[in-house]
Amino acid sequence: MSTSMEATTPAAHHGFADATMIDHESELLQISLGPHHPSTHGVFRMDVVLDGERVVKLKPVFGYLHRNHEKIAESTTYLASIPYTDRLDYMCSLSNNWAYAMSVEKLAGLQVPERAEYIRVIAAELTRLQNHASTIGFLMQEMGASGTPLMYAFREREKILDLFEALTGSRMMCNYMRFGGCRVDLPAGWLDQARKTVAEYPRFLDEFESLLASNEILLARTQGVGVLPPKLAIQGGVTGPILRASGVNYDIRKVDRYGIYERFDFKVPLGEHGDVYDRYMIRMLEMRESLKILDQALQQIAPGPIMDPKAKIRGFRPKAGEAYGRIESPKGELGFYLISDGTPNPYRYRVRPPSLINLTVLEDMCLGSSLADTVVIFGTIDIVLGEVDR
Amino acid sequence: MTALSYNSLHHSSPQAADQIFVIVQHWIVGHAPVGLQPLLAILLSVVAIVGGFGLLFAITTILERKGLGRIQNRYGPNRVGFFGSLQPIADAIKSLTKEDIVPQTADKLVHLLAPILLVLAAFSVYAVLPVGRNMVLVNLDAGVLFFFAIGSVTEVAVFMAGWSSRNKYSLLGAMRAIAQMISYEVPLILSSLTVIMATGSLSTVSIVEKQAGYTGILPHWFIFTPWGFAGFVLFMIAATAESNRSPFDLPEGESEIIAGYYIEYSGFKFALFFLGEYLGMFAISGLAITLFLGGWNAPLPFLTWVPSYLWFFAKLLTLIVAFIWVRGTLPRLRMDQLMNFAWKFMLPMALLNLITAAVWHFMPAGPVRWLVSIVLVVVPYTVLGRNQMHKGHLEKRVYRFAE
Numbered sequence: 013m014s015t016s017m018e019a020t021t022p023a024a025h026h027g028f029a030d031a032t033m034i035d036h037e038s039e040l041l042q043i044s045l046g047p048h049h050p051s052t053h054g055v056f057r058m059d060v061v062l063d064g065e066r067v068v069k070l071k072p073v074f075g076y077l078h079r080n081h082e083k084i085a086e087s088t089t090y091l092a093s094i095p096y097t098d099r100l101d102y103m104c105s106l107s108n109n110w111a112y113a114m115s116v117e118k119l120a121g122l123q124v125p126e127r128a129e130y131i132r133v134i135a136a137e138l139t140r141l142q143n144h145a146s147t148i149g150f151l152m153q154e155m156g157a158s159g160t161p162l163m164y165a166f167r168e169r170e171k172i173l174d175l176f177e178a179l180t181g182s183r184m185m186c187n188y189m190r191f192g193g194c195r196v197d198l199p200a201g202w203l204d205q206a207r208k209t210v211a212e213y214p215r216f217l218d219e220f221e222s223l224l225a226s227n228e229i230l231l232a233r234t235q236g237v238g239v240l241p242p243k244l245a246i247q248g249g250v251t252g253p254i255l256r257a258s259g260v261n262y263d264i265r266k267v268d269r270y271g272i273y274e275r276f277d278f279k280v281p282l283g284e285h286g287d288v289y290d291r292y293m294i295r296m297l298e299m300r301e302s303l304k305i306l307d308q309a310l311q312q313i314a315p316g317p318i319m320d321p322k323a324k325i326r327g328f329r330p331k332a333g334e335a336y337g338r339i340e341s342p343k344g345e346l347g348f349y350l351i352s353d354g355t356p357n358p359y360r361y362r363v364r365p366p367s368l369i370n371l372t373v374l375e376d377m378c379l380g381s382s383l384a385d386t387v388v389i390f391g392t393i394d395i396v397l398g399e400v401d402r
Numbered sequence: 403m404t405a406l407s408y409n410s411l412h413h414s415s416p417q418a419a420d421q422i423f424v425i426v427q428h429w430i431v432g433h434a435p436v437g438l439q440p441l442l443a444i445l446l447s448v449v450a451i452v453g454g455f456g457l458l459f460a461i462t463t464i465l466e467r468k469g470l471g472r473i474q475n476r477y478g479p480n481r482v483g484f485f486g487s488l489q490p491i492a493d494a495i496k497s498l499t500k501e502d503i504v505p506q507t508a509d510k511l512v513h514l515l516a517p518i519l520l521v522l523a524a525f526s527v528y529a530v531l532p533v534g535r536n537m538v539l540v541n542l543d544a545g546v547l548f549f550f551a552i553g554s555v556t557e558v559a560v561f562m563a564g565w566s567s568r569n570k571y572s573l574l575g576a577m578r579a580i581a582q583m584i585s586y587e588v589p590l591i592l593s594s595l596t597v598i599m600a601t602g603s604l605s606t607v608s609i610v611e612k613q614a615g616y617t618g619i620l621p622h623w624f625i626f627t628p629w630g631f632a633g634f635v636l637f638m639i640a641a642t643a644e645s646n647r648s649p650f651d652l653p654e655g656e657s658e659i660i661a662g663y664y665i666e667y668s669g670f671k672f673a674l675f676f677l678g679e680y681l682g683m684f685a686i687s688g689l690a691i692t693l694f695l696g697g698w699n700a701p702l703p704f705l706t707w708v709p710s711y712l713w714f715f716a717k718l719l720t721l722i723v724a725f726i727w728v729r730g731t732l733p734r735l736r737m738d739q740l741m742n743f744a745w746k747f748m749l750p751m752a753l754l755n756l757i758t759a760a761v762w763h764f765m766p767a768g769p770v771r772w773l774v775s776i777v778l779v780v781v782p783y784t785v786l787g788r789n790q791m792h793k794g795h796l797e798k799r800v801y802r803f804a805e
Contacts, residue, residue, distance in 0.1 A: 156649065232736070233736060233739075
């Protein structure tokens with residue numbers, strides 16, 4: 013973040029940047045939420061300074077899961093990095109595969125066959141469904157709903173993970189997409205199973221909404237809480253459902269029209285208030301839009317090749333140059349920036365992780381709210397530490 | 403002689419099954435030397451209370467875990483014994499054999515005393531709960547007052563636990579617990595005051611006796627009056643907050659402050675906290691039954707042959723199931739919302755309910771009395787409820803879509 017940017021955030025205006033202030037104010041309580049805490053989605057820490065239960069300072073601390081992902085990718089071949097991308101946002105390995113494969117395809121000038129594009133869209137939208145479902149489930153868990161919504165969400169997620177397992181052999185670490193296509197074709201009967209899962213999914217959404225969407229406690233806990241103004245969201249580089257909940261119409265599926273997304277009829281739900289309730293509802297509505305895309309894709313998919321014949325698995329050396337491929341991952345803009353010097357390994361490999369960049373506005377959203385709200389606001393950002401720390 | 407044996411001499415019941423425990427107690431006491439008889443009678447009742455409600459605690463833990471499991475689309479414990487029925491025993495052995503960890507900086511004496519005090523206070527209130535006909539340890543003239551006085555000791559125990567642990571989370575939990583329990587004690591007591599007004603007695607036994615009898619098949623329970631119904635609902639909400647149950651489980655706040663005031667407790671001390679919480683829940687449910695649900699009276703006139711204590715425990719289990727159901731459904735409130743709810747909704751409603759009870763008492767019986775009382779309950783409820791919702795502009799929203 014640049015200096016001018018910092019000056020415009022509410023956090024900077026509060027003037028709690030000086031850590032020594034804590035010593036003078038004996039009434040303030042500094043606690044460390046995490047890295048071992050039930051609601052930090054992994055090994056994440058928030059250094060919180062509390063006045064009573066009101067947050068006056070919040071410092072996100074991460075890096076506990078740093079695995080040197082980018083450097084490892086630079087010292088190995090392009091192909092060998094695909095399993096590593098699974099482990100970035102381990103909830104959405106197929107989206108990660110796609111973003112990486114897309115940037116390599118740009119670098120090497122490969123053309124993806126139509127069937128493979130359809131499979132990618134289906135895989136990515138199924139990923140979005142299960143990611144949003146579990147995000148909302150965890151959010152409710154953090155609000156104290158004692159596991160019920162979470163288990164309902166996980167029941168649906170299981171069905172989608174079953175599809176992934178049938179398709180890729182793995183439930184979470186899919187390692188499925190390749191440069192120029194996909195690793196294997198759809199197994200027999202997979203499309204019918206997928207259609208069945210997609211057809212059953214709205215029932216879960218209806219059930220979930222009737223359970224919670226008009227619950228007074230939920231409304232009171234979420235409306236007007238953790239407001240992210242659109243201006244700050246844009247300045248902070250926030251993307252994904254959080255940005256759209258703040259009312260900014262920015263969906264890379266619509267902006268870039270990458271893959272074959274221009275063939276599908278779907279809309280982008282937009283929030284107005286940018287609070288926790290909007291971020292929750294936008295995810296619910298996005299799931300319904302994803303179902304529309306899936307319906308169309310599962311109808312339209314036709315037989316055909318799944319790999320670009322020009323794509324080479326062994327001895328893959330893209331010509332020198334650079335490329336940036338980005339997709340709308342469930343969490344926001346996921347991009348891979350690659351520089352090739354003509355060798356089998358990328359010269360530079362850089363990930364633009366939505367989880368990390370969305371996290372930068374955490375303090376601004378949390379200041380002035382209570383400790384209980386902090387946990388909920390943090391839950392709506394929807395981070396995965398594998399992607400934050402890399 | 404204790405009040406128990408005194409009562410039983412004067413209200414001899416024709417049914418042996420109903421009085422079996424009283425008869426057995428008299429038979430045992432009769433064999434002891436005369437000087438020891440009162441002491442032995444008390445001791446037997448105490449053993450019965452500790453054993454009976456201890457057993458209920460074990461049953462409730464398995465019921466809650468299985469019930470929550472079913473609500474949450476999973477099995478719950480199903481490995482120990484038949485369908486997991488022996489799980490409480492396994493849990494008890496586990497908590498007894500686990501290491502008892504005391505933080506180095508903790509105030510060790512207070513840390514030790516807190517769970518003991520909690521359980522002692524939780525058990526003491528059972529002394530005035532009539533669990534069946536002639537089955538009360540002491541029939542105090544100020545039984546309800548005793549219940550609330552002893553019940554509030556649990557707050558001290560909770561704060562002792564939070565303070566002595568020297569943990570920031572436990573301190574936050576203790577502060578939440580104190581604020582919450584004191585706030586909700588006001589509507590709790592005010593809502594039970596209506597019953598005391600109606601019966602003119604603080605004795606739990608005579609409150610139950612006043613609710614005996616039937617009009618047609620409808621029992622004379624206070625819940626079947628407008629003020630009694632409102633009082634019962636207010637009482638149960640406050641009771642949920644008093645026993646730190648979801649959606650008022652802020653002092654534990656598992657997702658926020660991890661376990662709140664008992665975060666630093668392990669082994670058997672943790673089990674004692676667990677026990678104390680559940681005993682508190684049973685006791686306050688028992689008081690709700692005594693005050694509003696006719697105590698041990700049968701719900702229908704042709705069911706009076708069923709022993710009275712069975713009715714009490716059936717009602718208690720019903721309330722426990724309701725507690726579990728609520729826990730499996732609702733998200734948690736926030737501290738300020740909790741306070742707003744206590745002082746801006748519960749308190750005015752409880753005060754207005756006192757007026758309703760007075761109106762009910764002084765108006766002649768008939769449909770006009772029902773109408774006036776219902777209006778007195780429903781109108782403030784609607785006004786206050788709407789006021790609460792509109793202040794935060796809480797509503798379902800309509801979203802716009804971009805192409």
